[in-house]
Amino acid sequence: MNIALILSYDGTNYNxxxxxxxxxxxxxxxxxxxxxxxxxxxxxxGVGRTDSGVHARRYVASFRANCTIPMxxxxxxxxxxxxxxxxxxxxxxxxxxxxxxxDCTKKEYAYYIYPSALRDPxxxxxxxxxxxxxxxxxxxxxxxxxxxxxxxxxxxxxxxxVKSTVRTVFWCEVEPVGELIRIRVCGDGFLYNMxxxxxxxxxxxxxxxxxxxxxxxxLRSGDREQAGPTLPANGLFMxxxxxxxxxxxxxxxxxx
Amino acid sequence: MNIALILSYDGTNYNxxxxxxxxxxxxxxxxxxxxxxxxxxxxxxGVGRTDSGVHARRYVASFRANCTIPMxxxxxxxxxxxxxxxxxxxxxxxxxxxxxxxDCTKKEYAYYIYPSALRDPxxxxxxxxxxxxxxxxxxxxxxxxxxxxxxxxxxxxxxxxVKSTVRTVFWCEVEPVGELIRIRVCGDGFLYNMxxxxxxxxxxxxxxxxxxxxxxxxLRSGDREQAGPTLPANGLFMxxxxxxxxxxxxxxxxxx
Numbered sequence: 001m002n003i004a005l006i007l008s009y010d011g012t013n014y015n016x017x018x019x020x021x022x023x024x025x026x027x028x029x030x031x032x033x034x035x036x037x038x039x040x041x042x043x044x045x046g047v048g049r050t051d052s053g054v055h056a057r058r059y060v061a062s063f064r065a066n067c068t069i070p071m072x073x074x075x076x077x078x079x080x081x082x083x084x085x086x087x088x089x090x091x092x093x094x095x096x097x098x099x100x101x102x103d104c105t106k107k108e109y110a111y112y113i114y115p116s117a118l119r120d121p122x123x124x125x126x127x128x129x130x131x132x133x134x135x136x137x138x139x140x141x142x143x144x145x146x147x148x149x150x151x152x153x154x155x156x157x158x159x160x161x162v163k164s165t166v167r168t169v170f171w172c173e174v175e176p177v178g179e180l181i182r183i184r185v186c187g188d189g190f191l192y193n194m195x196x197x198x199x200x201x202x203x204x205x206x207x208x209x210x211x212x213x214x215x216x217x218x219l220r221s222g223d224r225e226q227a228g229p230t231l232p233a234n235g236l237f238m239x240x241x242x243x244x245x246x247x248x249x250x251x252x253x254x255x256x
Numbered sequence: 257m258n259i260a261l262i263l264s265y266d267g268t269n270y271n272x273x274x275x276x277x278x279x280x281x282x283x284x285x286x287x288x289x290x291x292x293x294x295x296x297x298x299x300x301x302g303v304g305r306t307d308s309g310v311h312a313r314r315y316v317a318s319f320r321a322n323c324t325i326p327m328x329x330x331x332x333x334x335x336x337x338x339x340x341x342x343x344x345x346x347x348x349x350x351x352x353x354x355x356x357x358x359d360c361t362k363k364e365y366a367y368y369i370y371p372s373a374l375r376d377p378x379x380x381x382x383x384x385x386x387x388x389x390x391x392x393x394x395x396x397x398x399x400x401x402x403x404x405x406x407x408x409x410x411x412x413x414x415x416x417x418v419k420s421t422v423r424t425v426f427w428c429e430v431e432p433v434g435e436l437i438r439i440r441v442c443g444d445g446f447l448y449n450m451x452x453x454x455x456x457x458x459x460x461x462x463x464x465x466x467x468x469x470x471x472x473x474x475l476r477s478g479d480r481e482q483a484g485p486t487l488p489a490n491g492l493f494m495x496x497x498x499x500x501x502x503x504x505x506x507x508x509x510x511x512x
Contacts, residue, residue, distance in 0.1 A: 010377040057378075079375055087375035119335055119343035121266040122313075122382075
């Protein structure tokens with residue numbers, strides 16, 4: 001059977017989702033847990049390859065195996081073989097054709113900035129500290145320039161070659177959350193490091209180094225050098241997911 | 257000069273405040289930072305010996321050294337020699353007689369419980385997960401039984417010998433904070449593991465294993481066996497501090 005898992009993880013101690021030769025990965029932890037629980041070597045494939053240090057508030061992965069454990073019990077059973085920084089919160093039988101990556105119709109990342117001259121040890125793992133004051137209204141104006149179907153070549157890093165650098169961003173919202181500023185970007189797909197470069201560009205807009213109009217010009221230029229920096233991985237979370245053609249995942253409210 | 261520092265730390269990776277032979281301590285990190293910054297071996301003494309894994313939202317320590325760095329700059333200077341999980345947020349010149357421990361007139365600890373059958377990787381470091389439903393109102397009733405000048409022998413672990421097990425608890429409050437339950441205990445002093453045993457007793461009250469009246473009876477008995485368990489260190493925070501006779505610390509609002 002084909003089983004989808006809903007999980008979350010603190011990515012601090014991992015070299016990202018994908019199995020790596022030179023360090024621990026979430027995928028490896030998941031495949032080990034499945035093997036220890038079911039005695040079967042399964043390939044656990046995920047909604048995306050989060051980078052080293054990136055977190056997931058919600059993440060969907062799937063694997064094929066024989067499993068007689070009821071789906072309602074499977075999260076507890078798997079968690080007993082997982083470290084504290086990875087947790088499975090849901091499991092569902094999905095159609096044989098289900099693919100965690102290609103069946104995801106929309107996904108939202110969140111990037112957290114802690115605007116403070118001084119450090120806070122409790123934000124250190126989960127937010128990027130920005131030394132200088134940030135103008136929230138300016139950031140909100142700049143964020144709107146990322147919305148729409150556009151070429152995002154100016155806000156990506158070179159990675160795996162892609163056919164096109166055009167993507168659709170459905171929304172890009174900047175809002176205060178306690179002491180932090182949260183940037184949420186929802187799209188149909190993301191280029192390598194795209195959200196971290198959007199966050200870096202919005203930090204420059206908030207700090208006055210760029211204007212909202214500059215954002216539009218930078219996107220048109222397609223020139224990575226003109227945009228803001230790629231902010232560090234620790235502030236980035238896979239936040240919400242939509243699988244609009246997979247009713248089996250509806251009960252998990254991944255978009256809430 | 258005598259210098260007081262306000263700091264905070266994520267205690268996960270430390271064997272507590274006090275210098276240990278067999279592992280890293282916050283005190284050692286502080287003394288190393290002072291030495292690297294000022295070139296002077298100073299003894300940094302703290303408000304209390306937090307145990308291995310316990311966190312501090314606020315903590316006060318002090319040391320004697322020659323220091324020409326302005327107090328407003330000292331936190332930044334020290335932070336550059338400290339790891340990400342320890343941060344100095346304030347510094348003040350205090351009278352020669354100042355002692356971080358004995359001049360603290362009141363301190364408040366917070367204990368966080370995450371009531372959930374399922375794990376959450378983002379709470380794992382900072383809250384104790386309790387599998388069973390908890391009755392908040394019962395916990396609030398039980399908490400009131402800890403308030404007052406009483407013998408707390410029933411809710412302490414054997415540690416360093418003390419002259420008396422009588423302490424004054426000024427308040428003991430239980431309240432929801434997001435998905436978590438927070439227990440705040442403020443007192444003039446605490447016995448070894450006292451807050452963790454109070455939290456364990458209140459978890460038993462919330463889960464129905466004990467009643468609020470049992471709490472009163474347990475305190476009267478002085479019998480550690482009758483109270484609830486000592487909950488793990490990861491849920492415990494040194495939260496607020498009061499130095500009512502040290503005006504130099506007033507600007508830092510340690511009690512807010």
